[in-house]
Amino acid sequence: MKWKLSRLLTLSLMAASVITGCGLVTPDPADEDLRVKLKVAATLTKEALDRAQTYTPAAEPTFRATVRPTASPTATPLPPTVTMEPTLSPTATLTPTIAHLEVPGEPGQKLASYLTDISSIFNAAEGYTYGDTYLVNRYERPFEESTMTYVGHLDIIYTELKHDSPWLYFVIHLQGSLPEEGDARYGIEFDLDEDGRGEYFLSASLPRDKGWTTDGVLVYEDLNGDVGGTYPVFPDVSSGERDGYEEVVFEQGRGPDPDLAWVRRDPEHARRVQIALKETLIKDPGYLWSIWAQGGESKPAFADYNDHWSLEEVGLPLPGHPLYPIKNLALVDSTCRSWYGFQPDVIRPGMCQRSNAASGWKVCLSYKVSGLTTINQCDALCLDACPRLPGMSEKMEYQCKRCSTE
Numbered sequence: 001m002k003w004k005l006s007r008l009l010t011l012s013l014m015a016a017s018v019i020t021g022c023g024l025v026t027p028d029p030a031d032e033d034l035r036v037k038l039k040v041a042a043t044l045t046k047e048a049l050d051r052a053q054t055y056t057p058a059a060e061p062t063f064r065a066t067v068r069p070t071a072s073p074t075a076t077p078l079p080p081t082v083t084m085e086p087t088l089s090p091t092a093t094l095t096p097t098i099a100h101l102e103v104p105g106e107p108g109q110k111l112a113s114y115l116t117d118i119s120s121i122f123n124a125a126e127g128y129t130y131g132d133t134y135l136v137n138r139y140e141r142p143f144e145e146s147t148m149t150y151v152g153h154l155d156i157i158y159t160e161l162k163h164d165s166p167w168l169y170f171v172i173h174l175q176g177s178l179p180e181e182g183d184a185r186y187g188i189e190f191d192l193d194e195d196g197r198g199e200y201f202l203s204a205s206l207p208r209d210k211g212w213t214t215d216g217v218l219v220y221e222d223l224n225g226d227v228g229g230t231y232p233v234f235p236d237v238s239s240g241e242r243d244g245y246e247e248v249v250f251e252q253g254r255g256p257d258p259d260l261a262w263v264r265r266d267p268e269h270a271r272r273v274q275i276a277l278k279e280t281l282i283k284d285p286g287y288l289w290s291i292w293a294q295g296g297e298s299k300p301a302f303a304d305y306n307d308h309w310s311l312e313e314v315g316l317p318l319p320g321h322p323l324y325p326i327k328n329l330a331l332v333d334s335t336c337r338s339w340y341g342f343q344p345d346v347i348r349p350g351m352c353q354r355s356n357a358a359s360g361w362k363v364c365l366s367y368k369v370s371g372l373t374t375i376n377q378c379d380a381l382c383l384d385a386c387p388r389l390p391g392m393s394e395k396m397e398y399q400c401k402r403c404s405t406e
């Protein structure tokens with residue numbers, strides 16, 4: 001607007017210099033046409049000067065997405081101007097920084113508890129393995145769906161539990177080296193009252209480096225006690241719809257305690273993952289624990305898996321079997337449940353074998369697939385007594401058989 005006003009005044013003064021005869025132009029009085037043009041120019045110049053003297057500029061407009069100049073009510077309307085459309089920079093979404101007060105240290109040397117698991121590398125080239133027990137929700141499936149391609153960094157072989165208050169350290173030994181990146185997750189399931197039903201589940205994504213981080217770490221809780229259905233560990237469909245571990249109590253540093261759970265690559269070993277958890281989460285003096293490794297998205301809401309998927313839907317890792325190969329429950333490895341803080345008097349389904357158990361009962365499942373095909377699967381665990389089992393159904397029938405660890 002200021003530019004237009006300045007130009008208008010300039011043109012007016014130029015016209016005025018012609019009319020007032022500043023020695024630049026001396027018109028011929030006989031040229032009637034020129035005299036008419038000069039009169040018109042004089043009239044226009046006077047109107048322009050009057051307009052410049054009476055025009056009051058509007059106040060500077062408030063900045064908005066579209067800025068339009070506002071003329072004074074007393075001003076002569078000006079020609080329309082071009083609308084300015086300024087480019088606005090998008091406002092960045094600010095993520096609050098999480099302040100950590102306690103960071104885990106080194107696990108130390110003292111072993112508080114441990115567990116072992118089968119390695120699938122020995123028969124991986126042939127696309128099969130042993131130790132997969134759908135019957136008790138324990139899986140040995142570090143293979144891709146259908147192709148049975150072996151994935152070593154999901155194959156658990158050993159786990160150490162070390163306690164250095166206030167931290168519980170879990171050092172997970174894997175058959176293969178950790179990749180630089182990927183969608184693997186490593187988990188810990190806690191059964192606090194030895195009934196086979198987990199109460200907490202910790203899930204940690206593949207850590208990027210060797211420093212402790214809460215990134216990708218989540219802790220779930222089962223508030224309504226429906227993990228495992230009516231018969232924890234065993235496959236059953238008697239409880240209807242269930243939501244498993246439905247409550248998130250810690251999410252990557254967000255929660256009542258921002259320092260609750262951490263993960264890192266083992267600084268000294270390329271085939272190990274370390275997880276640190278504050279002992280304050282588990283107030284029970286003794287509990288059962290197991291380890292999970294899984295590719296892709298973890299599904300805590302589906303616990304237990306053998307309640308969510310049928311045996312036909314998950315398949316089996318045994319070549320020549322009617323249900324070979326594994327299907328939608330692929331890239332999963334899990335362990336038996338070890339104990340910490342107590343010595344169990346009775347071995348229950350899902351637990352690791354106690355070394356001093358001599359004889360007892362093992363659980364077997366007869367599963368009808370289709371037609372006359374029946375699959376029989378027995379758990380290798382030798383229990384002190386035959387547990388409470390689901391009743392017979394159209395597809396499944398359970399029974400206990402005598403066993404011995406000798």
